Structure formats: structure tokens, C-alpha cells
Amino acid sequence: GAVVSQHPSWVICKSGTSVKIECRSLDFQATTMFWYRQFPKQSLMLMATSNEGSKATYEQGVEKDKFLINHASLTLSTLTVTSAHPEDSSFYICSARAGTGLGYEQYFGPGTRLTVT
Amino acid sequence: KQEVTQIPAALSVPEGENLVLNCSFTDSAIYNLQWFRQDPGKGLTSLLLIQSSQREQTSGRLNASLDKSSGRSTLYIAASQPGDSATYLCAVGGGGADGLTFGKGTHLIIQP
Numbered sequence: 001g002a003v004v005s006q007h008p009s010w011v012i013c014k015s016g017t018s019v020k021i022e023c024r025s026l027d028f029q030a031t032t033m034f035w036y037r038q039f040p041k042q043s044l045m046l047m048a049t050s051n052e053g054s055k056a057t058y059e060q061g062v063e064k065d066k067f068l069i070n071h072a073s074l075t076l077s078t079l080t081v082t083s084a085h086p087e088d089s090s091f092y093i094c095s096a097r098a099g100t101g102l103g104y105e106q107y108f109g110p111g112t113r114l115t116v117t
Numbered sequence: 118k119q120e121v122t123q124i125p126a127a128l129s130v131p132e133g134e135n136l137v138l139n140c141s142f143t144d145s146a147i148y149n150l151q152w153f154r155q156d157p158g159k160g161l162t163s164l165l166l167i168q169s170s171q172r173e174q175t176s177g178r179l180n181a182s183l184d185k186s187s188g189r190s191t192l193y194i195a196a197s198q199p200g201d202s203a204t205y206l207c208a209v210g211g212g213g214a215d216g217l218t219f220g221k222g223t224h225l226i227i228q229p
Contacts, residue, residue, distance in 0.1 A: 034216045036216070036217075043219040057215075110160040111159070111160040
């Protein structure tokens with residue numbers, strides 16, 4: 001149990017275009033989903049937290065108008081990178097938490113590698 | 118702001134050795150701590166989750182301890198194997214953040 005999927009697993013896009021990444025909890029309902037990104041040889045950094053039906057909360061330094069997050073259902077959250085630029089190239093990983101308590105485990109998706117040319 | 122530090126940054130040992138990876142965090146008000154494994158170009162594999170009320174967790178050859186008051190955790194790997202080669206990440210939940218705060222990882226190489 002506790003499987004999280006992401007789609008696509010990798011994507012290449014041209015500078016200036018938008019890219020949507022999907023994160024799904026396959027066998028549980030996720031009240032909260034998180035989006036992280038990882039630059040080469042760096043660790044994962046939290047970008048934003050989204051609760052189903054609410055606006056996402058973004059970490060300091062993350063542009064909310066550039067990284068649009070939608071969490072319309074308990075099993076799906078999407079991250080849209082708008083007007084992507086080469087510096088947005090990164091590994092994007094989502095996670096989902098089943099419970100409402102902060103001590104609940106987060107289950108991670110396999111990640112999406114975005115390359116902007 | 119929570120900060121997580123992992124030592125060493127890299128480690129290379131011969132197969133069969135027991136080894137310890139270290140993790141420290143600055144804010145002891147955490148809810149839990151997780152150890153992950155990440156293979157090159159891949160996502161995360163959760164290894165162990167320790168809740169703040171627990172002192173340790175074990176899974177197979179892995180044992181993780183947590184000393185919340187001193188802000189430290191260790192991951193002990195017994196009888197290391199080449200297949201254990203990966204980057205090991207420590208992450209804490211809480212300490213002012215809802216998501217996880219990750220360390221930079223320990224890049225582990227087990228020599229056959």
C-alpha cells in the first residue's frame with residue numbers, strides 16, 4: 001500500500017512553454033501533498049504544501065505565479081511550471097500524507113525530471 | 118528555521134563492514150525523522166521512520182536511532198553489501214515546517 005505515482009517521469013520542453021506534472025496517491029486519500037525539487041548534487045527542497053480544496057502554501061523564494069499548484073481531489077495534485085526557463089530544469093518530487101496529523105509518514109512519488117532547452 | 122546536517126558527505130568502505138551515518142538537526146521540536154535511500158537519477162526509497170516518541174527503529178540490517186533532545190540520529194548498516202551503495206538522506210518533520218527538511222545526504226560506496 002501507500003503508493004504515489006507521478007506523470008510524466010521525464011519531460012523536455014522549450015523555454016517559454018508551460019509543463020504540468022501530476023501526482024497521484026493510488027491507494028489512499030491524501031489530505032496533504034507536498035512538492036519538492038532537487039537540483040543536481042543538491043538535496044531536496046520543499047517548494048510548497050497543498051491541502052485538498054485549499055490554496056497552496058509556498059516556501060520562501062518560490063514564486064507562486066510561476067509554480068501553479070492545484071489539489072482538487074484527495075488523490076490528485078498538479079504542479080504547472082509556467083513559462084519555463086533553463087534554470088527551472090530540475091528533479092521534481094511530490095509526496096502525499098494520508099493523515100491530518102503532522103506525524104504521519106509522507107510517501108514519495110518516483111519524481112519527474114524536467115529539462116528546459 | 119530547521120537545518121539538517123549529515124556527516125560524512127561521502128563514505129567508501131569494503132564490503133562486509135558495519136558503518137554509521139550521522140544526522141543532526143537544529144530544532145528539536147520535530148514530529149518524526151525519516152531515513153531514505155536515493156539511487157542515482159531515481160526517487161526516494163523510505164528506509165525507516167522514527168516518531169518523536171521513539172528511540173529507534175530496525176529493519177533487517179538497518180537500525181536508526183533518535184536522540185531528540187540532542188538533535189541527533191544515526192543510521193547503522195550492518196554487514197554492508199555492494200547493493201547498499203547509494204545516497205542516504207535524513208529528513209525531519211516539524212521544527213517549524215509542515216513538510217520535511219532534508220539533509221544533503223551521505224554518498225555511500227561499498228567496494229566489492
